[in-house]
Structure formats: C-alpha cells, structure tokens
Amino acid sequence: MSLWADKYRPTALARLDFHRDQAAQLRNLLVVSQPPRSPPAGAGRWEVELPSCDPRGPPAPSEGRGGWFSPQKGRLTVQCGDFPHLLVYGPSGAGKKTRIMCLLRELYGAGVEKLRIEHQTITAPSKKKIEISTIASNYHLEVNPSDAGNSDRVVIQELLKTVAQSQQLETSTQRDFKVVLLTEVDKLTKDAQHALRRTMEKYMATCRLILCCNSMSKIIAPIQSRCLAVRVPAPSIEDICHVLSSVCKKEGLTLPQDLARQLAEKSGRNLRKALLMCEACRVQQYPFTSDQDIPETDWEVYLRETANAIVSQQTPQRLLEVRGRLYELLTHCIPPEIIMKGLLTELLNNCDGQLKGEVAQMAAFYEHRLQLGSKAIYHLEAFVAKFMALYKKFMEDGLEDMIF
Structure with missing residues (x-):
C-alpha cells in the first residue's frame, strides 16, 4: 500500500495540476522522437522561448546543445528529443x-x-x-x-x-x-x-x-x-486545496473545503506535506469534519517543547538539557535549517514584542554562520545561549522596574 503522495503522482507533463504554462514550456524542450542529424527546415522547427539578451549568447552547434539561434526572433531552436x-x-x-x-x-x-x-x-x-x-x-x-x-x-x-x-x-x-x-x-x-x-x-x-x-x-x-x-514556485493555497479534493475523490472520500484550506495553510504550501497530513487525518478520523484536529509530526511537537523549556528557565543546567534535545533532532535527520527556523517561530510566539526584532536578527546571524560551518550543534547551541542571556536580562530589568 503506497502513500497518496506517491500513488497519485502525475507521470506526464500534460497531467500536472498546477503551473501548467511552465509544464508546456518544458514539453517544448523535446518531442518524443529520434532527433534529426541536421537542422530542421523552416516550418518543422521546435522552438523554446528564451530572452534574446541571454548573457551566454547564441549556442554553437558544436557545443552539443542541439540548437540553432535566430537573432531575428531571439529564440533558441532545439532539436526534438534534445x-x-x-x-x-x-x-x-x-x-x-x-x-x-x-x-x-x-x-x-x-x-x-x-x-x-x-x-x-x-x-x-x-x-x-x-x-x-x-x-x-x-x-x-x-x-x-x-x-x-x-x-x-x-x-x-x-x-x-x-x-x-x-x-x-x-x-x-x-x-x-x-x-x-x-x-x-x-x-x-x-x-x-x-x-x-x-x-x-x-x-x-x-x-x-x-x-x-x-x-x-x-x-x-x-x-x-x-x-x-x-x-518551480510553491503551489498556491487554492492549488493545494484542488489537489487534496481530487485525491480524496479518487479515494472515494468527501473532504470539506474548510479542512482542505486548513491543511494547505498548515503545510506551509508544501504539497507533499499537505497530502501526508490529509492521509493522517483519514487514519485518525473519518468522516472528516471541518473542525477536527490535524495531527502534527513528532519532531514538531518535540521542537515546540524545546522552545518552551528555553523560555521557562535560563540556567546552564537547562542549556545542557536543550543541547541534548537538539542532538536528538539532528540524529533523527531533521535539517539544522529547519530546527533553527522552528525554534525562531516558537520563541517569537513566547517572547515580548520588544525582543522580537533583536531575536530575529540574532537568528539570522547564527543561521548565516550555520551555513558557513560544518558542525550544526555549535551554532544552534550558541543561538539558544544568546537568547537565554537576552531573555533573562529582559525579565530581570522588567522585575526591577516593577519593584522601584
């Protein structure tokens, strides 16, 4: 039994559910037939629209790109099948x-x-x-x-x-x-x-x-x-809703539009994730209801609990515990960029509005260092430690203002 995301994956460019104009342009790159050995004559050309100001200039036939350039049209004529x-x-x-x-x-x-x-x-x-x-x-x-x-x-x-x-x-x-x-x-x-x-x-x-x-x-x-x-841009909310409804119809299910929209929004416009969430909802409860709970992945719940632990206490002991939780996420193949983004989202939801700008700036700084480095745990832990120091100072200053 295969997942819906694999079972209903389109197998032809003409069957794609969204970005169909782009699919048509891709189809123009080739025609399923043996490519000719000489330039096709006049009316028999297959052409792909490319900017006439392409900085690479016209490709030569000797480059093996299988094309002839027409300066008058500003187009690249591509051999069929190439x-x-x-x-x-x-x-x-x-x-x-x-x-x-x-x-x-x-x-x-x-x-x-x-x-x-x-x-x-x-x-x-x-x-x-x-x-x-x-x-x-x-x-x-x-x-x-x-x-x-x-x-x-x-x-x-x-x-x-x-x-x-x-x-x-x-x-x-x-x-x-x-x-x-x-x-x-x-x-x-x-x-x-x-x-x-x-x-x-x-x-x-x-x-x-x-x-x-x-x-x-x-x-x-x-x-x-x-x-x-x-x-390839991310599909719109409407595109995802259409695909979810189509897949559920093929499975003989009725999907409420409100639930489809919730799935599309909660997936972050990730169609594969939306299909997996929809299938999880089917296992959890059917018939569907518009207000039913959408199951979350274990690592997302774990990351939210980690962010709550950071906000609740700022001590070296808690930092050591958080480091272990970050290691747990990394060993389960959660990308460090996703961990950083998820931590930032949860921390921003839990901290005061005066800190949000500075916290976002800190996250950008350590995310940049994360991309340059090879040990993700160093930069994730540094971000957590910096946030703890900033948040604790903010809370202590606020407490002093209340006392005096």
Whole structure:
C-alpha cells in the first residue's frame, strides 16, 4: 500500500495540476522522437522561448546543445528529443522532482520508471573507500553527492565519468545521451561544484545533467551560466486545496473545503506535506469534519517543547538539557535549517514584542554562520545561549522596574 503522495503522482507533463504554462514550456524542450542529424527546415522547427539578451549568447552547434539561434526572433531552436543541462530549483514540496520525472518519461518512455537501487564503492586518491547509494534506470541515474560529505568531489567526478563513457547500445531507438539527476546540489562543497563545472563541459556529448536544489544562492555562477534555470514556485493555497479534493475523490472520500484550506495553510504550501497530513487525518478520523484536529509530526511537537523549556528557565543546567534535545533532532535527520527556523517561530510566539526584532536578527546571524560551518550543534547551541542571556536580562530589568 503506497502513500497518496506517491500513488497519485502525475507521470506526464500534460497531467500536472498546477503551473501548467511552465509544464508546456518544458514539453517544448523535446518531442518524443529520434532527433534529426541536421537542422530542421523552416516550418518543422521546435522552438523554446528564451530572452534574446541571454548573457551566454547564441549556442554553437558544436557545443552539443542541439540548437540553432535566430537573432531575428531571439529564440533558441532545439532539436526534438534534445535539451541542455537543467537547473531546477524551488521550495520543498513544490513539485520539482515530479516535473523532472515527467520530463524523463516523455523523453525515454515508461522504462524510466523501472528503478533499481545500486550501492557503489568509489576509491578516492587517498585510497579511502566511499560508499554511495544511487537510484537508476536504463536511461538515467539519480544520486545525492552531498551524502558523501567532504568527498563529494570524488563522487561527482567518478560517477559522471562512468556514466558518460558508457555508450548506448541501440542508438537508433535510444537517445545519444544518458541523464544524470543530481539532488541537493546547493549542499555541495565549492570544490565539488568546480569539479562539476569541468565535468559537465567535458562530457556534454554523451551526458546531460539535471541539477535539483532548493535555492540557487549557494551555487557558483559558472554552473548557473551553463544550465537552463527552471524555477518551480510553491503551489498556491487554492492549488493545494484542488489537489487534496481530487485525491480524496479518487479515494472515494468527501473532504470539506474548510479542512482542505486548513491543511494547505498548515503545510506551509508544501504539497507533499499537505497530502501526508490529509492521509493522517483519514487514519485518525473519518468522516472528516471541518473542525477536527490535524495531527502534527513528532519532531514538531518535540521542537515546540524545546522552545518552551528555553523560555521557562535560563540556567546552564537547562542549556545542557536543550543541547541534548537538539542532538536528538539532528540524529533523527531533521535539517539544522529547519530546527533553527522552528525554534525562531516558537520563541517569537513566547517572547515580548520588544525582543522580537533583536531575536530575529540574532537568528539570522547564527543561521548565516550555520551555513558557513560544518558542525550544526555549535551554532544552534550558541543561538539558544544568546537568547537565554537576552531573555533573562529582559525579565530581570522588567522585575526591577516593577519593584522601584
């Protein structure tokens, strides 16, 4: 029995429930047929709208991007079945992976959904062995290089080299290239990103890259300039309500509109989270009611209790207890950025209005240091200690004013 989020995931660009204009533009990148070996004539061109002031300039056919540039139209004419490197970015739960898999299905057919998990061992120059898990089909490879930590550069170089040097056996029925999907590329080290830039240039003829991330701000400019950037915005509240109602209808359930809106708002416009919450509500109670409780995840409740513990007492002993609770969250794979954001939200709800601006500024400072560092617990604990000192001083000053 599969989750609703997986069971009802669209498998074609034409079946997407929101951002359909963007899906149509993605579909224009390719037509499921064998790409021609020469420029298509006049009326037979497939074109993708791109800004005529693209700083990269017109691509040459020798670059392997499969296109011819028309200065008069300011358009890039793309061969059917071919596309450039893609950089797909947007918030979690917006549908980035769904759109990527739909694109691959239109390119390669249903075979792209026959996935297998592979465990590969890569030997670094220092003789250190790195184990990495990949998800692959006969046509594409999906990997998260940041799982290798500081050895992500070696993983990228070796995997892309292996994939790019393996030629397709039947080029008459298959594409001339395989696709490598790299997830969470915004978590790669700078060395790995520079290695990725060199590798994507070298193996362009036999390998296409699709990079997936939440934000482009941590990706170096040379990689951004070599990819066609596709931003996938978060779905609107109305879009999420429509999807929830549609899924419940397929399951034979009746979902009140008020409850659907509550789910959409509480999920933070994260469609995957909204579907999981809706399914949890179904397990908890059916028929649905507009005022029923929406179950929360355990880590969210745990984080709220941690914030309450910080506000209730400010002592070294309590700081040690909070440190242990933060460790507990990190060991259960809750991202430190999510912990910082959740702590800030709960602390702002519990502190005085005069402190909110300073607390938000503190959180921004330590979140920035969190991104630069490699040990998340240091920066999370520093933020908690700083808040405790600020909050205790504020409470003591307020008490003195009341006495005198």
